[in-house]
């Protein structure tokens with residue numbers, strides 16, 4: 001999911017906060033395409049518009065005109081826990097003892113069952129299956145005689161998991177990042193106004209500048225008087241999601257001081273050092289494989305060509321919830337350029353293999369277009385384990401690398417050879433050690449216990 005929030009001290013018109021949030025979410029659309037929503041506060045009341053679909057399908061100019069107020073938060077969602085339906089859309093807006101509150105969450109709690117049980121004994125009822133509602137209930141409970149940031153501080157002591165949370169009260173914007181910094185969240189500034197966003201690319205889009213990342217375990221409160229910070233938990237380790245760099249985030253974002261494009265390009269270079277394939281050209285599976293393919297081509301001294309063309313009007317196929325839709329999606333999305341690949345030995349670089357659907361189809365496509373050899377090169381290690389921290393690879397039996405070894409996968413996708421990036425090379429590309437990152441989907445070493 002993607003979150004964006006803004007507090008305007010200086011503004012020209014009443015809809016500026018909502019409009020800026022709209023553009024911010026537009027820039028974060030890759031983080032979720034199932035639903036979108038924007039909530040604004042005018043100081044005494046919170047208004048909300050949300051629905052299923054892309055941000056441009058959900059929020060029309062007429063809606064923005066009605067979303068008046070100087071504070072705003074927004075959310076784009078794809079389901080990880082909770083079903084893909086309208087009750088699970090965000091932001092969640094509710095009344096509590098001290099007024100109204102809006103909540104937008106990226107990530108996934110790993111102790112929801114326990115929390116839900118505990119809350120139920122106090123009489124809480126739940127309308128949705130999403131963990132965001134659990135957070136809302138916790139907040140409501142703890143805020144009875146506390147300020148919202150105190151309630152939030154207690155809340156994040158209870159909530160285990162990965163979260164980048166935005167909370168908007170009638171007059172405050174609050175952001176918090178989980179103690180290990182699994183999910184990203186950064187702070188930006190625009191003409192003296194503060195912004196919180198999942199990725200820095202959203203700041204660029206609205207003309208803001210990146211100030212810094214929210215620290216793991218830090219709560220930031222933005223109000224009339226500016227930005228206040230409170231470090232609530234000091235975790236002994238960090239666990240930034242490495243998959244953000246591999247696939248999820250935009251290459252033009254910088255997360256925890258590492259630019260995503262440069263990280264991917266370096267992974268490609270490392271990969272070329274690890275493989276030694278005799279071929280005529282390097283191509284990428286656009287767009288997610290392109291940065292690493294460029295790094296590969298550069299390091300291997302081979303030409304980079306555009307052998308596959310992408311239909312720009314088709315979204316991320318993976319994000320479609322069913323397998324049938326995913327398969328149709330690949331064909332809709334990618335096509336080989338026969339004039340480029342015919343008669344050639346090809347190294348094809350993609351960022352990752354999840355189910356193998358994409359690679360299998362593309363290898364077939366390239367062969368039909370006349371490629372004589374297709375070598376599949378993957379700029380990450382085999383994805384063997386599910387993610388419990390908010391990235392949708394949740395069903396383990398679907399991960400091809402959890403049931404097949406590399407030779408079997410090579411056969412399944414029909415490639416002449418298959419190479420994955422090693423764990424060591426991946427960390428080398430990040431210029432950092434293993435314990436800075438979460439890489440559980442590759443290693444199975446989860447930085448935090450998961451409730452069964």
Ligand code: 5GP
Nearest residue numbers: 288316318319352353354355356357358359
């Ligand atoms: P596969 O067809 O193997 O299931 O998916 C591989 C393709 O999906 C790759 O091109 C990769 O860019 C993309 N992909 C990998 N992981 C994810 C993910 O968690 N979410 C989405 N939406 N796409 C992914």
Ligand code: SF4
Nearest residue numbers: 241242243387438441
């Ligand atoms: Fe990211 Fe993988 Fe860890 Fe999930 S398991 S947070 S996708 S590195």
Ligand code: MG
Nearest residue numbers: 286287288289
């Ligand atoms: Mg891809």
